[in-house]
Amino acid sequence: MHPSNSPAGRxxxxxxxxxEIHLWLSAELARLRASLDTAGDARASRDLRAHCLTFCAALGRHHTGEDTGAFGLLAEQVPELRPVIANLITDHEVVAGILERVEALLTGDTAVPRTELRxxxxxLAALLESHFRYEEKRLVGALNALTGRSGTAEELLGLAAPPHVSE
Incomplete structure (x- = not known):
């Protein structure tokens, strides 16, 4: 086993x-969905918009990081995972479409259309639950087997793992 502070260990x-990132994103999405029930006034609406747009940006960064970092490395190192990676990239495109629709609902001066947003x-929650589990089942072992490569987990995954996940 590599020391945790060495590049290979990281x-x-x-x-x-x-x-960890998936757990954090799932918890944030659950919190965001729950906030739809409590957001009522203009200030809450602004807070909801900010939270939602921040979440959308984080999820987008994560998927872009995977597509340009981890997935390329895995496709190179473990060619038999290429069909899995292609499926995951297709999922990322579907998720990006949902995020675009969410962002469109949140732009403008009117109140957030909660029914459409919900x-x-x-x-998105249903898709991500399936996507995350599939990705974890198929890729975690291969990712954990990577050693001796330059880069950081943040570069490969688009986000740094949160210090702890609380739901």
């Missing part, structure tokens, strides 16, 4: 860090 934990976020 990369050996990429799969585990991906799980429908998009509920669909």
């Amino acid at each position: 990369l050996a934990a990429v799969g585990n860090q991906m799980i 429908a998009e976020l509920d669909g």
Whole structure:
């Protein structure tokens, strides 16, 4: 086993860090969906917009990081994962479409259309739950087996793993 502060040790934990990021993103999405029930006034609406846009940006960064970092490395090192990676990239494109619709609902001067926003976020939650589990089941072992590569988990995954996940 590599020391955790060595470059190889950091990369050996990429799969585990991906799980931590997924848990954090799932918890943030659940919190965001719950906030739809409590957001009522203009200030709450601004807070809801900010929270939602921040979440959308974080999820987008994560998927872009995977597509340009971890997935390329895995496709090179473990060619048999290429069909899995192609499926995951297709999922990322679907998620990006949902995020675009969410962001469109949140722009403008009118109140946030909660019914439409809830429908998009509920669909996103269902898709992400399936996507995250599939990705973890198929890639974590391969990611954790990577050693001796330059880069950081943040570069490969688009986000740094949160210090702790609380739901």
